[in-house]
Amino acid sequence: MRGSADGVASDRSAMSNGGVAVDKGVDFANYFCTYAFLYHQKEMLSDRVRMDAYYNAVFGNKHHFTGKTVLDVGTGSGILAIWAGQAGARKVYAVEATKMSEHARELVKANNLEDVIEVIEGSIEDVTLPEKVDVIISEWMGYFLLRESMFDSVICARDRWLKPTGVMYPSHARMWLAPIRTGLGDQKMRDYEGSMDDWFGFMDETKTYYGVDMSVLTKPFSEEQKKYYLQTSLWNNLHPNQVVGTAAVIKEIDCLTVTVIDILNVRASISSSITTEETRLCGFAGWFDVHFRGSKENPAQHEIELTTAPSEDHGTHWxxxxxxxxxxxxISEGDDMIVNFSMNRTKENHRLMEVELSCEIRKPSGKLLPPFKNKYSIE
Structure with missing residues (x-):
């Protein structure tokens, strides 16, 4: 989930997901159309952490915008384009794949910026601009940063339209992982067990009333329910005291130089030390932050960070x-962990992710706990 969308409304296929053909018509129906609704835009426009970060990044660094050309990839409601215009941009190209472009056009007009901002409905992969731009701004981040794979479109825009001296907003990103405690696991296990109890009741009734033995389907039903309840990652706004060990960066991204190949697979081996006395390791939490630093040649005057880390009072929609x-x-304080993490795009839908996570835990005495490995989906 994020604040705007860029995509394509045609039926042609595109190469994405590491060279796998993606049907653009299906992709639009499954993904982009979600962002054509104002209620969805409102949800993200109400995220104060998100909004404050972009607002402060733009207006705290007007030197990047005053008199410059700007490209807003996936403009959505158009608010980033409007801020760029208000910060003094000479020209802003606001590209949006969905009919939200019509609302963006009206919003631009209502804010008296129609002479500066040109809203273009279409895919950034397909549109042609009349000039190169000084700044690319976009809110492309999905759950755990890379879900939705919209960053592909931003990279495409950068390679096609950013001047060699141009800057990216945001300019950098990081992904984090940390051990946590939570009651969510107990709840999900109860949900799974309840679904199986319901299945056995259904199976008995079907045999009694209709003479059909459904037991042969028990195993695939169980596997289906395990994936849904136990092997699908969850969205949650955690409190910092639920993090029970040191967090580690699993991926760093320079938005000015990264390629699509660089983000197809995220792999990391990290260490973490438990910092909480006598507790339960209930799982791991992943989050991200992005930074507005400009570039080495054209740095930001005021660097801004947007973080989705666990917070006491400022959670985000991510x-x-x-x-x-x-x-x-x-587990207990002083335990050391080695965590191996990998994340890939699913074969069925390049906008969703599959995660494999394994861990070894060593006690201060040197004793090793049995290692474990799990697979998850981010849907």
């Missing part, structure tokens, strides 16, 4: 992605 363990593991 929250954190929670990867649960079943059952939890008893």
């Amino acid at each position: 929250g954190q992605q929670v990867f649960l363990l079943h059952p939890p593991i008893e």
